[in-house]
Amino acid sequence: MTAVDYHEQQPTVLVLDFGAQYAQLIARRVREARVYSEIVPFDISAEEIARRKPAALILSGGPASVYAEGAPRMDARIFDLDVPTLGFCYGMQLMALELGGTVPRTDIGEYGFAELEVVAPGCRLLEDVPERSQVWMSHRDSVGEAPDGFTVTARTATTAVAAMEHVERGLFATQFHPEVAHTEFGQEIIKRFLHDVAGIPPVWTMVNIIDETVAAVREQVGEGRVICGLSGGVDSSVVAAMLHRAIGDQLTCVFVDHGMLRQNEAAEVVRVFRDQFHVDLVHVDAEERYLALLAGVTDPEEKRRIIGEEFWRVFFEEAEKLEGVRWLAQGTLYPDVIESGSKTAAKIKSHHNLIPFPEGVHFDLIEPLKALFKDEVRAVGAELGLPDEIVHRQPFPGPGLAVRIIGEITHEKLELLRAADAIVREEIAAWDRDREVWQYFAVLPDIRSVGVMGDERTYGHPIIVRAVSSADAMTADWARLPHDLLARISNRVINEVDGINRVAYDITSKPPGTIEWE
Numbered sequence: 361m362t363a364v365d366y367h368e369q370q371p372t373v374l375v376l377d378f379g380a381q382y383a384q385l386i387a388r389r390v391r392e393a394r395v396y397s398e399i400v401p402f403d404i405s406a407e408e409i410a411r412r413k414p415a416a417l418i419l420s421g422g423p424a425s426v427y428a429e430g431a432p433r434m435d436a437r438i439f440d441l442d443v444p445t446l447g448f449c450y451g452m453q454l455m456a457l458e459l460g461g462t463v464p465r466t467d468i469g470e471y472g473f474a475e476l477e478v479v480a481p482g483c484r485l486l487e488d489v490p491e492r493s494q495v496w497m498s499h500r501d502s503v504g505e506a507p508d509g510f511t512v513t514a515r516t517a518t519t520a521v522a523a524m525e526h527v528e529r530g531l532f533a534t535q536f537h538p539e540v541a542h543t544e545f546g547q548e549i550i551k552r553f554l555h556d557v558a559g560i561p562p563v564w565t566m567v568n569i570i571d572e573t574v575a576a577v578r579e580q581v582g583e584g585r586v587i588c589g590l591s592g593g594v595d596s597s598v599v600a601a602m603l604h605r606a607i608g609d610q611l612t613c614v615f616v617d618h619g620m621l622r623q624n625e626a627a628e629v630v631r632v633f634r635d636q637f638h639v640d641l642v643h644v645d646a647e648e649r650y651l652a653l654l655a656g657v658t659d660p661e662e663k664r665r666i667i668g669e670e671f672w673r674v675f676f677e678e679a680e681k682l683e684g685v686r687w688l689a690q691g692t693l694y695p696d697v698i699e700s701g702s703k704t705a706a707k708i709k710s711h712h713n714l715i716p717f718p719e720g721v722h723f724d725l726i727e728p729l730k731a732l733f734k735d736e737v738r739a740v741g742a743e744l745g746l747p748d749e750i751v752h753r754q755p756f757p758g759p760g761l762a763v764r765i766i767g768e769i770t771h772e773k774l775e776l777l778r779a780a781d782a783i784v785r786e787e788i789a790a791w792d793r794d795r796e797v798w799q800y801f802a803v804l805p806d807i808r809s810v811g812v813m814g815d816e817r818t819y820g821h822p823i824i825v826r827a828v829s830s831a832d833a834m835t836a837d838w839a840r841l842p843h844d845l846l847a848r849i850s851n852r853v854i855n856e857v858d859g860i861n862r863v864a865y866d867i868t869s870k871p872p873g874t875i876e877w878e
């Protein structure tokens with residue numbers, strides 16, 4: 361269940377999704393301009409749009425050609441609804457085709473940077489754009505003739521109609537992509553459309569998000585009690601802080617500490633939520649229980665399965681001890697609920713299915729972050745007073761250090777890895793370019809080797825330092841850490857962590873490697 365229907369309280373822009381990657385980026389850019397936006401499937405009907413009363417529409421980019429087999433089309437009656445509409449790339453071509461313009465088939469595309477020339481000074485959409493600027497293009501076909509009544513407002517060397525508008529009808533379009541950072545004045549164009557053309561005020565702020573969510577949660581929950589699983593990650597932490605603001609003592613958080621968190625992490629969760637926020641927190645120290653189950657297990661999938669199943673077992677054991685709990689809070693985010701540009705886009709993945717409720721156990725779900733993107737969740741978390749270490753935490757697998765210990769997991773190995781990992785993270789964090797690194801940590805492989813310290817022969821573990829740059833974890837490159845930084849890490853780890861006698865640096869990109877080792 362969605363905690364808040366923001367579109368009922370906020371002027372909303374609907375982004376018609378002709379291709380997921382573009383639609384999500386556009387929706388985020390609109391929100392950065394402080395206007396609430398939602399993604400809807402491209403085949404949404406004019407009636408449905410009229411019912412939802414959006415303040416504006418944006419048509420996203422999409423597949424290479426409007427002539428491709430199965431290329432998505434839209435309900436053209438939408439253009440008659442008198443809702444300000446902006447089309448990008450594929451969205452512009454559809455607008456042109458549906459309204460009587462032409463989109464000649466071509467085999468010559470335009471990909472990458474292009475110089476845009478504004479050819480209609482005083483035009484509405486490109487008012488803030490200088491006569492010449494840089495834009496990002498990614499298309500094959502393009503508009504040949506704009507439909508009747510439209511003014512051509514810009515061109516590039518290869519695209520005669522790079523932007524067009526029909527001010528009286530409120531229809532605007534660009535062949536380039538204003539939503540990507542490479543388009544110099546892209547965000548200005550989006551803001552002009554939203555604030556000046558469509559007249560939408562910039563009211564989507566973190567304070568508003570929090571106030572509205574808090575109000576909605578209070579209404580949804582009433583006097584009821586809510587349980588929330590805390591992991592120390594960003595999403596569950598923000599859910600907990602938000603719910604606590606909304607319903608105070610009606611919330612109980614259960615922190616299942618599997619013993620595989622990083623150094624000080626468990627203590628930090630307890631400090632923040634129990635001591636700072638005064639949340640009713642159940643801290644279950646389950647390390648021994650987990651280690652008993654994991655004894656002798658070396659297969660990575662098996663380790664993950666055991667840890668995942670045990671989490672829910674411990675969680676529901678605790679839940680059963682509490683009385684009168686009706687609600688279970690979950691940190692589901694917006695990207696989890698949108699499926700991309702297919703006919704099934706409106707279908708929302710059911711997260712109910714992911715929770716293995718034991719026989720006879722039932723909770724209603726409350727998902728207060730369901731409308732938010734990750735960057736918004738972080739901003740909300742900061743606004744709610746969560747510390748930086750939680751708000752800007754690097755991605756960390758649910759099974760924790762278990763995926764960074766190769767082979768059997770034991771208490772001793774966990775302690776070794778925790779100590780080495782803390783040094784790796786401390787040293788890289790102190791480097792002035794650490795924000796360029798997506799993720800960094802230590803891995804403990806299942807080998808030992810001979811070394812020498814002082815006059816003594818050692819037979820110890822190596823650790824592997826992993827540091828990668830990435831935009832989204834789908835691909836990654838190993839970070840070019842300075843040699844003196846690597847040297848400091850190596851010296852400190854070997855001097856300070858008894859049992860480790862070698863430090864290696866992983867110079868594998870993804871693909872072919874992965875970020876984690878397992």
Ligand code: XMP
Nearest residue numbers: 755756757758759799833870874875876877
């Ligand atoms: P790989 O190793 O597949 O990791 O390149 C990609 C990203 O996903 C993170 N990761 C996880 N995150 N639960 C999570 O929440 C998990 O089980 C998990 N496993 C990997 C990993 O840290 C990297 O950022």
